[in-house]
Amino acid sequence: MKTQTESLRRAFAVYLVLMTLSVTALNAELKPRERNILANEARTINLAGAMVTDNSWNKLPGYKDRSFWDGLPAVIRQEYLGRAEKYLSYDWPVVKATDYLEFIRSGDRRQQVYSACSNALISLVMGELVEGKGRFLDQIINGVWYFSEQTWWGWSAHLGAQKAGSGLPDINEPYVDLGVGEITSNLSLTWFLFREEFDRVHPLISQRLKQEIMRKALTPYFERDDWGYMGFRGGRPNNWNPWINYNMLTSYLLVESDPSKKVAQVEKVLKSIDKFLNGYSDDGGCDEGPSYWGAAGALLYESLEIMKNVTNGKFDVFDDPLIQNIGKYFYKVNIHAPYFINFADADATTGGNASIVYRYGKAINDPVMWKFGAYLAGLGSWGEGALSGRIFDQVRNLGLISEIRKSEAQEALVADFWFPDTEVAGARDREGSFNGFFFGAKGGFNAESHNHNDIGSCLMYYDGKPCLIDLGREEYVAKTFSSRRYEIWTMQSGYHNLPVINGTDQMQGADFKAKNSTFSSNLKSATFTTEIAGAYPEKAKVKSWMRSYTLNRGRDFVIRDRFELSEVVPGATTSSNLITCCKVTEVKPGLMKLEGNGFTLNMLYNAKIVRPVIEFREVTDRSLKRYWPDGVTRIRMEFIKSGLKGSQDLVFTAVK
Secondary structure: OHHHHHHHHHHHHHHHHHHHOOOOOOOHHHOOOOOOHHHHHHHHHOHHHHOOOOOOOOOOOOOOOHHHHHOOOHHHHHHHHHHHHOOOOOOOOOOOHHHHHHHHHHOOOOHHHHHHHHHHHHHHHHHHHHHOOOOOHHHHHHHHHHHHHOOOOOOHHHHHHOOOOOOOOOOOOOOOOHHHHHHHHHHHHHHHHHHHHHHHHOHHHHHHHHHHHHHHHHHHHHHOOOOHHHOOOOOOOOOHHHHHHHHHHHHHHHHOOOHHHHHHHHHHHHHHHHHHHHOOOOOOOOOOOHHHHOOOHHHHHHHHHHHHHHOOOOOOOOOOHHHHHHHHHHHHOEEEOOEEOOOOOOOOEOOOOHHHHHHHHHHOOOHHHHHHHHHHHHHOOOOOOOOOOOHHHHHHHHOOHHHHHHOOOOOOOOOEEEEOOOOEEEEEOOOOOOOOEEEEEEOOEEOOOOOOOOOOOEEEEEOOEEEEOOOOOOOOOHHHHOOOHHHOHHHOHHHOOOEEEOOEOOOOEEEEEOEEEEEEEOOOEEEEEEEOHHHOOHHHOEEEEEEEEEEEOOOEEEEEEEEEEOOOOOOOOOEEEEEEOOEEEEEEOOEEEEEOOOOEEEEEOOOOOEEEEEEEEOOOOHHHHOOOOOOEEEEEEEEOOOOOEEEEEEEEEEOO
16 A cells, blocks of 8 residues: 555656646747736736725625526526525535545545535525525535535645645645635635625624635635746646636635735736736647636636726726637637537537637627527527536526527537647538538647647547547546556557557657648648657657648548658557547458448548558546447558558548
């Protein structure tokens, strides 16, 4: 046990770097630049003079605003009440020492232990807001007292940031992680909404709650500047930055009573978010993928919207090109919702956040985006029943249901796009239609946030359904964010749509990167090309490997390899691998058939150059099984005799 525990402790050091910064050292093109968009805006408008420091900025309906709560549709009210009633006799459980310790013992994050009580509090608060009769108030008080008594509000996987290391939370060094941020936001609004009701029961309830919010979160966040996700000590912060900063911003605005302190707290949040924006590429591309955009670009927007509200519209950066590009990224990488391009750890499907996509689109005056938000609302039946998420977000969004549901809705299906800094491209057969071929491809480097070794990989869909896929990632455990990350099969280039060269896969690290990535398109075709030899270590013996993807609109999709080796390693195989969720059949030499969900594609290849090896793999992981329940197939197109130079094409056509 001791050996395994120490191993996991050491692994956590790597985990912390991965989660609080962008995986590892960045290449020169993506080093942070001092734009400081938010600090400059704050200075321009004189934030201290422009900011509303009382709570008049907050237009959310309060507990006593019965006309709002009583006016909600009956189906929504009943669903909220049903959720809350499940917790009327809830016995608030203790988070045991062994729950925290399990992470360093087995790698299990025990996420459900921390989420259970959070869900109970959210459900009870929303139920009481909807009903307004005090029926759930005692259990809300129990929840408030439970969290006040709890040592820490965060998640065990993140404890390595404290000086004592991972394992158990140190009450003398409160650390604000993602979990602490979420709980702080929910408790802050609970305090704000019910503090008068709490005082009628006993004055120590609201007093204790505010004290714990300050002690466990707001004070340490304000006093510290060395937590990696803040960005003040260098590096490029990932989604932790806007995620935590949004929760801190709303909490400071709701709880802090001293006007000068509130301004200083908000200024610190803005300076930290600037560090996130300074590390973003000009094209607005999110290298963590669209599902992580929901915790990055989306929460950036939420903070910017609040800043506009709290300054009566004076703080407004929505005309900034970078802010606009960050929003537009999300709809450009839509394949056919819920399917989105999912490079790195991103999920193959995401519902997005209909309200944020809609409001972001309105803020930047982009009809494609706000119509897509309305489309996502319809697709996900958003607003037909009770909402989910933070209490703050639910209360705000309940007032927007009618507007968004009645708004013009249209799926965003752009003909093609190219993010030259992030090096991600995509194209479809026809603008405005998911019918036919769609492909996405990437260059980049193998040290991106939530990195997979996937330089030059692609995905290809037909009629909006997957054919050549990016697997995504398995359920997160300690190993995922450790020095052993690339032992996981889904992280390896051999399980992406990429070549294996002289028996060698790509390597991780900022030095392993693509070169000369280009994209071009016109009405007839779209082509992405990149040099990927630099992604492989020396033992691959590769001088050049040009990988290109060409969509001949309305006709076919072509994967082309042109390569030159310095040596052919005896006994080592060179192959071009494909990962698919389709049923694969070798019809005859030179022709394979891929049968997907409602479509069949032929794949033509030169049987004199390559031969297929078909390997089926059952999917057992809970996360992957959501997308690939029937398993996946790896097709290894092995070069029969590669030689020092060679080329080959794989051509996909539809069987009508």
